[in-house]
Amino acid sequence: MEIKFYKEKLEEELKLLEKELKTVGRKNPDNPADWEAIADNQMNKGHNPDRDEISDNxxxxxTRSAILKDLEIRFNNVKDALTRIDAGKYGFCATCGxxxxxxxxxxxxxxxxxxxHRTN
Ligand SMILES: [Zn+2]
Known part of the structure; x- marks a missing residue:
């Protein structure tokens, strides 16, 4: 198996996912493994929002919370795969082995x- 090839792909994906995560959220200061969506008052829009924009926000x-949740799942999956590579357990089905x-x-x-046995 070409572990090195997959490891590089996974590390690349992890970086991309982290970049995307940072556009919609930030790491929970109390738990770095957890991400939270950025609240609207933390988004820097460069001007004062009017009433319509507030309801849009x-x-x-x-939307950001939903995107964040999805990204976080993918991020954790990739991280998990990298952990399995390090443990020498990568590439085997979790159901049938x-x-x-x-x-x-x-x-x-x-x-x-x-x-x-795929679930996704
Ligand atoms: Zn299987």
Missing amino acids: ITEYE KEIEKERLRANPAARNCIE
Whole structure:
């Protein structure tokens, strides 16, 4: 198995995800593994919002929270895959223990399951 190839891909993805996370959220100061969406009063828009923008902002915050949640899941999956590489357990299905198909890992290097047992 080309572990090095997947490791590089995963590290690259982790960096990209972290960058995206920073555009919608910030790390929880009490728990660096946890991310929280940026509140609207923390978004620097460069001008004072009028009434319409304030109601828009509520939806924007919800949108950011949803994006953040999705990114956080992907971020943790990638991080988890890198941990498995370091532990020498990468590339095996978490359900049946068989080697995960190459085409599946190529499509999703953070995959935890083989094609038969895929959940995502
Ligand atoms: Zn399996």
